[in-house]
Amino acid sequence: MSEHDAAPAGAKPAPSNLVMRVLAALVLAPLTIAIAYVGGWLWVLLVTLVSIGLFAEWLTVVGAGSAALTGAGTIVIAMMGAAVAFGGLKTSVIVGLVGGAIVTLIARGKFVWAATGFAYAAAALLASILVRKDLVNGFSALMFVLLVVWATDIGGYFAGRSIGGPKLWPRVSPKKTWAGALGGFVASLAVAAGFAACGIGKAVPLLLISAVLSVVSQAGDLFESAVKRRFDVKDSSHLIPGHGGLMDRLDGFVAAILVAWIIGFLRHGVHSAGSGLMVW
Numbered sequence: 353m354s355e356h357d358a359a360p361a362g363a364k365p366a367p368s369n370l371v372m373r374v375l376a377a378l379v380l381a382p383l384t385i386a387i388a389y390v391g392g393w394l395w396v397l398l399v400t401l402v403s404i405g406l407f408a409e410w411l412t413v414v415g416a417g418s419a420a421l422t423g424a425g426t427i428v429i430a431m432m433g434a435a436v437a438f439g440g441l442k443t444s445v446i447v448g449l450v451g452g453a454i455v456t457l458i459a460r461g462k463f464v465w466a467a468t469g470f471a472y473a474a475a476a477l478l479a480s481i482l483v484r485k486d487l488v489n490g491f492s493a494l495m496f497v498l499l500v501v502w503a504t505d506i507g508g509y510f511a512g513r514s515i516g517g518p519k520l521w522p523r524v525s526p527k528k529t530w531a532g533a534l535g536g537f538v539a540s541l542a543v544a545a546g547f548a549a550c551g552i553g554k555a556v557p558l559l560l561i562s563a564v565l566s567v568v569s570q571a572g573d574l575f576e577s578a579v580k581r582r583f584d585v586k587d588s589s590h591l592i593p594g595h596g597g598l599m600d601r602l603d604g605f606v607a608a609i610l611v612a613w614i615i616g617f618l619r620h621g622v623h624s625a626g627s628g629l630m631v632w
């Protein structure tokens with residue numbers, strides 16, 4: 353969930369909640385970067401666990417969190433992660449398709465929502481792993497996506513709170529403003545400029561990609577807000593102090609990393625998506 357969703361424009365946040373947000377970010381961001389840098393099985397393990405968490409939270413939000421359904425999805429996602437870790441992308445896709453069908457059957461009356469949630473978690477899993485698996489530019493590409501998403505959130509938070517103004521989509525997310533959306537967008541461009549200034553990619557392509565990923569990230573945020581509003585749920589869970597659940601924290605990243613992988617894949621193929629994203 354984007355940071356500028358935290359409170360209406362002009363309102364001041366509860367200090368304790370703001371402190372929890374900052375402390376959680378100070379712990380989780382460096383840990384994520386460190387594991388992303390190491391890559392390999394450690395990154396796959398983290399992404400697999402997070403993807404399982406995303407699926408479990410999704411089921412809870414849509415009111416389909418039975419033990420059988422959660423357990424089946426957990427097993428399938430874990431098998432997909434293991435297959436990709438050992439280079440079996442085709443095996444992982446097959447497992448996902450068959451397992452997704454089984455999950456859908458178990459869900460019965462909630463099969464559409466369960467299938468959507470499984471696809472959401474599986475896409476996050478595969479895209480996050482495949483972007484990082486690029487041996488040449490995997491880490492830089494992953495960091496680019498992460499920083500664009502984080503900059504979008506932070507820029508949106510400060511712009512939304514300090515400027516306020518018209519709401520972006522009040523029926524879905526009544527606390528988001530156009531000022532926040534624009535602030536996040538501008539902040540994402542600063543990330544691209546920083547990468548280019550450090551010699552990691554060319555300025556114009558990176559600016560265009562950051563613009564796309566920032567918009568996609570905010571769309572992912574709105575998508576999650578729409579799902580929660582549909583089921584009258586405030587937070588997907590209370591796993592992360594001050595931030596809610598994994599879905600609340602990663603909604604923008606899931607959308608952005610998927611689009612980033614698609615861009616990289618279309619340019620340089622399945623296993624060099626990082627280079628396809630960063631090298632122009």
